[in-house]
Amino acid sequence: MKKLKLMKLLLGGIFAIAFIVNVNAQKIDNNMKTNQMKESKQGHLKALDNSKKNILARGCDPVMSLKFSKIVPPLIGNATYIPTTDDVDFVEKLKSRKWSVIYFAPGACRYSAAKRQIPGGNLDTEGWTLEQYKELIRELQGEEIQIVESLYEQGSIDLLKSALEKARETN
Numbered sequence: 001m002k003k004l005k006l007m008k009l010l011l012g013g014i015f016a017i018a019f020i021v022n023v024n025a026q027k028i029d030n031n032m033k034t035n036q037m038k039e040s041k042q043g044h045l046k047a048l049d050n051s052k053k054n055i056l057a058r059g060c061d062p063v064m065s066l067k068f069s070k071i072v073p074p075l076i077g078n079a080t081y082i083p084t085t086d087d088v089d090f091v092e093k094l095k096s097r098k099w100s101v102i103y104f105a106p107g108a109c110r111y112s113a114a115k116r117q118i119p120g121g122n123l124d125t126e127g128w129t130l131e132q133y134k135e136l137i138r139e140l141q142g143e144e145i146q147i148v149e150s151l152y153e154q155g156s157i158d159l160l161k162s163a164l165e166k167a168r169e170t171n
Helices: 002-046 062-075 087-096 106-113 130-141 156-166
Strands: 054-058 080-084 101-104 146-149
Touching: 054 062, 054 087, 062 080, 062 156, 080 087, 087 130, 101 106, 101 130, 101 156, 106 130, 130 146, 146 156
Parallel strands: 054 080, 054 101, 101 146
Antiparallel strands: none
């Protein structure tokens, strides 16, 4: 009988602690969301006009690349964002004009980090890592070209904004 009461008391205490931890976790989560929204609003107020700049992106997922290309421009000062998902298109566009920023999407970076061919590669770029792509980019675009790469989706917008601040106007 005493053991049963002790177990009930112990379980009640565990549930109370779990409830408190859950409530505090929700408060922390809400505070983080509020802070992110404030930072986002402040960032938009300080946003530069990047409408005279452009980004050539090399990704590997056509659906995600298209979605990203529609979402990103207003978040980065309305720079022109051109997605590519294969090397024929990417190299053709790379040669066609001057760009402000070259962006390697996280999926492409992850393939490169794993020493695997980025999907959409061809015979000319077979086995390339980002290092070989960067050599070609600098050869065609000059040393001042801004190149952005990240293994993670989080922070991509901030990396692009930072690169655009330093980038040349091309439009």
